[in-house]
Amino acid sequence: xxxxxxxxxxxxxxxxxxxxxxxxxxxxxxxxxxxxxxxxxxxxxxxxxxxxxxxxxxxxxxxxxxxxxxxxxxxxxxxxxxxxxxxxxxxxxxxxxxxxxxxxxxxxxxxxxxxxxxxxxxxxxxxxxxxxxxxxxxxxxxxxxxxxxxxxxxxxxxxxxxxxxxxxxxxxxxxxxxxxxxxxxxxxxxxxxxxxxxxxxxxxxxxxxxxxxxxxxxxxxxxxxxxxxxxxxxxxxxxxxxxxxxxxxxxxxxxxxxxxxxxxxxxxxxxxxxxxxxxxxxxxxxxxxxxxxxxxxxxxxxxxxxxxxxxxxxxxxxxxxxxxxxxxxxxxxxxxxxxxxxxxx
Ligand code: A3P
Numbered sequence: 001x002x003x004x005x006x007x008x009x010x011x012x013x014x015x016x017x018x019x020x021x022x023x024x025x026x027x028x029x030x031x032x033x034x035x036x037x038x039x040x041x042x043x044x045x046x047x048x049x050x051x052x053x054x055x056x057x058x059x060x061x062x063x064x065x066x067x068x069x070x071x072x073x074x075x076x077x078x079x080x081x082x083x084x085x086x087x088x089x090x091x092x093x094x095x096x097x098x099x100x101x102x103x104x105x106x107x108x109x110x111x112x113x114x115x116x117x118x119x120x121x122x123x124x125x126x127x128x129x130x131x132x133x134x135x136x137x138x139x140x141x142x143x144x145x146x147x148x149x150x151x152x153x154x155x156x157x158x159x160x161x162x163x164x165x166x167x168x169x170x171x172x173x174x175x176x177x178x179x180x181x182x183x184x185x186x187x188x189x190x191x192x193x194x195x196x197x198x199x200x201x202x203x204x205x206x207x208x209x210x211x212x213x214x215x216x217x218x219x220x221x222x223x224x225x226x227x228x229x230x231x232x233x234x235x236x237x238x239x240x241x242x243x244x245x246x247x248x249x250x251x252x253x254x255x256x257x258x259x260x261x262x263x264x265x266x267x268x269x270x271x272x273x274x275x276x277x278x279x280x281x282x283x284x285x286x287x288x289x290x291x292x293x294x295x296x297x298x299x300x301x302x303x304x305x306x307x308x309x310x311x312x313x314x315x316x317x318x319x320x321x322x323x324x325x326x327x328x329x330x331x332x333x334x335x336x337x338x339x340x341x342x343x344x345x
Contacts, residue, residue: 080144087142089135090118091150092176092272093168095240096159098230099190100180101254103308104291106154108257108265111282111294114274116145118153125168126161135171150272152178159236160229169243176272177244181334182254183344184231184327185320188213189312191227197310210319221326231327234334241337251340261292 110117124138158164192209199206215222250271257264286293293303335341
């Protein structure tokens with residue numbers, strides 16, 4: 001009798017357990033598939049009457065789905081047409097600064113349902129050959145998006161290239177411009193590290209950072225060295241200000257984006273007039289990588305590629321001091337122009 005009761009209980013527990021596991025699996029699959037499957041953006045134009053700056057929250061929920069399928073080659077041209085997907089010129093561009101954290105910024109902004117990123121650096125405005133291909137060529141390089149989403153591209157070379165401000169101005173004089181900066185000496189060393197890695201890969205010999213950054217004849221900072229010049233942020237910004245008012249720029253603190261990304265992203269959301277949708281849930285610290293990684297939903301997350309977050313070579317402390325002293329007055333001017341103060345040494 002007792003044996004029979006125990007068997008019955010085991011059977012009941014088995015059924016209940018199976019039901020619980022089944023529901024859990026269903027939930028996981030459902031939430032995961034929200035990203036890739038339907039529902040698809042409403043196609044009846046209900047959201048079309050909103051102003052440019054206003055993004056209807058309901059439309060935001062449908063960000064991925066079809067876009068994702070299209071990128072994977074699974075959505076037909078007919079679906080694209082039906083769902084009103086378009087390739088839009090960017091409403092905001094991350095113009096630099098190289099090694100400031102431009103990739104991290106773009107990927108993190110892409111967590112926002114109203115943002116669609118151009119994955120590749122397009123180099124339209126800084127490359128004469130590309131620029132000669134015309135604006136339609138540029139637009140066709142953009143990802144598909146719903147009309148109420150905004151496209152963002154990043155090409156860090158834009159910040160330092162002479163012709164770019166005027167060219168962007170001609171495309172859209174009210175475009176929003178994002179600049180992500182890091183402490184200038186650290187940025188210069190990061191820049192050097194990237195070039196060094198490239199040289200090493202090609203089995204080429206390369207100079208030490210100290211030798212490049214300091215002119216051996218004068219013992220002064222070598223302003224001909226590109227990694228140094230790029231870090232003189234104010235010089236470049238001044239060229240941009242001939243075309244765009246300062247209100248059209250937003251400066252992102254690249255050092256803070258590494259350690260505390262959410263508040264920096266929230267400031268960008270505000271600048272772009274986006275409803276606040278990126279949350280702490282979307283960002284988790286990965287101890288192995290030593291950086292924050294991205295969580296889109298419970299099944300899809302990713303860290304940036306290994307080329308982001310390289311170990312920098314040791315640099316002579318006197319060279320670091322010299323560089324910091326050199327950048328100091330330029331930094332002060334940068335704070336003054338942008339209205340954002342960084343505690344760079
Ligand atoms: P280091 O390689 O010097 O550490 P960019 O994308 O403009 O080339 O910038 C690269 C820098 O982004 C890296 O420089 C890294 O420090 C920084 N970064 C910021 N957030 C990051 C993240 N979540 N994962 C990896 N790198 C990140």
